[in-house]
Amino acid sequence: METNDKILKQFFSENKKEIADNGFSHRVVNHLPETVDRSWIVWIFAAIGMAISLYLLLNSTIIEQLLLVFRHISIYYILGAVFCFPLLGTAGYYLSQNKNYQII
Amino acid sequence: MSSTDDIRWVTQVALFGDKNAFDKITCKYQSPIRRFFLNLTVGDGPLSDDLAQETFIKAYLNITSFKGLSGFSTWLYRIAYNVYYDSARAQKKYADINEYEIDNLYQTQNEFSAEKMDIYKALKLLRKEEQTVVLLFYMEDKTHSEIAKIMNCPLGTVKTYILKGKEKLTIYLTKAGYGN
Numbered sequence: 001m002e003t004n005d006k007i008l009k010q011f012f013s014e015n016k017k018e019i020a021d022n023g024f025s026h027r028v029v030n031h032l033p034e035t036v037d038r039s040w041i042v043w044i045f046a047a048i049g050m051a052i053s054l055y056l057l058l059n060s061t062i063i064e065q066l067l068l069v070f071r072h073i074s075i076y077y078i079l080g081a082v083f084c085f086p087l088l089g090t091a092g093y094y095l096s097q098n099k100n101y102q103i104i
Numbered sequence: 105m106s107s108t109d110d111i112r113w114v115t116q117v118a119l120f121g122d123k124n125a126f127d128k129i130t131c132k133y134q135s136p137i138r139r140f141f142l143n144l145t146v147g148d149g150p151l152s153d154d155l156a157q158e159t160f161i162k163a164y165l166n167i168t169s170f171k172g173l174s175g176f177s178t179w180l181y182r183i184a185y186n187v188y189y190d191s192a193r194a195q196k197k198y199a200d201i202n203e204y205e206i207d208n209l210y211q212t213q214n215e216f217s218a219e220k221m222d223i224y225k226a227l228k229l230l231r232k233e234e235q236t237v238v239l240l241f242y243m244e245d246k247t248h249s250e251i252a253k254i255m256n257c258p259l260g261t262v263k264t265y266i267l268k269g270k271e272k273l274t275i276y277l278t279k280a281g282y283g284n
């Protein structure tokens with residue numbers, strides 16, 4: 001039974017060929033009909049999210065507490081964080097996009 | 105390209121009707137879907153391309169019905185399977201001849217014909233359902249449960265088709281001296 005399976009797997013893998021695109025995808029995309037734009041769903045969810053955030057912000061002491069925290073942090077730490085953010089962000093983005101990176 | 109990419113592209117297509125995202129989906133899946141049709145139609149290149157095109161257009165139009173419960177690939181094969189059987193049924197309606205004649209009628213020469221003669225001969229020995237199951241299992245590396253979802257039939261039926269198909273093909277291949 002296992003031998004049969006082996007023979008069939010070998011037979012089908014030998015006959016398995018990748019088919020070149022040769023403009024097929026382009027032809028398919030050209031034949032696609034226009035569909036209804038549903039991007040309004042995104043805007044509705046964004047508006048709901050903004051409204052909830054605004055409500056929470058105005059009905060809590062988050063802003064006061066943040067100001068309190070900033071008053072007690074040295075200006076150098078804040079400047080350091082401001083300058084480090086784009087650096088770390090760029091490095092993170094680079095690493096996530098190029099998965100085949102090498103450290104050295 | 106992972107299944108995460110699939111989900112991202114599907115979301116872009118479903119929400120924004122993004123044709124560029126759908127182009128990426130088509131590029132990724134055109135080869136397996138066209139190969140699946142090419143084998144089912146025993147080497148009819150133009151027909152298999154037409155069926156593949158119909159499959160992708162149906163997928164685009166019905167992309168909001170993809171729930172993500174199975175993989176995108178399984179969902180796409182399900183559409184392909186339905187497209188193929190609709191086409192086969194339509195052909196039978198207009199041509200009251202046996203399947204062997206239909207196969208001969210639509211079999212045309214293409215770049216794969218010569219080298220794939222063996223596989224087409226072997227596939228012709230099987231019933232349509234057995235062909236589909238065997239191709240999905242051995243060539244497209246789908247699992248039993250994925251095939252059951254694609255064909256919308258019980259798992260036991262899939263296993264039976266595989267078993268029957270395997271028996272017939274093993275006899276044919278052994279006689280042809282394959283695997284010696």
